[in-house]
Amino acid sequence: MSVSFNHHRLPQGQTRSAEFLARILGLPKPQAMWSFVTVPLDNGVTLDFLGSAGAIAPQHYACPFPRAAVHPQ
Structure with missing residues (x-):
């Protein structure tokens, strides 16, 4: 089983944050x-940095997996 996504938007200090992440x-x-400002990762995924003047809301990601993948018999 494989899981993939193609991009994620990051609402923070656009250019400086993108350059820092790419450098490290x-x-x-x-x-x-x-x-x-985009940072390309493997498999066609990009992290897209967007400037934001407002507050940044916390986020999380959850992916459902078939029980057999988590608890093999």
């Missing part, structure tokens, strides 16, 4: 795309 992970320099 040894990734290519971030690229501007529309209102975002």
Whole structure:
């Protein structure tokens, strides 16, 4: 079984945050795309940084897995 997604938007310090993440992970320099600064990851995934003037709301992700994948017999 594989799980994938293609991007995630990060509402914080756009250019500085994207450059910092790319530098510490040894990734290519971030690229501007529309209102975002994107950091490409493996398998076509990008982290899209967007500037935000308001408060940042906490988030989490949950992925359901078939019971057999979690508790093999």
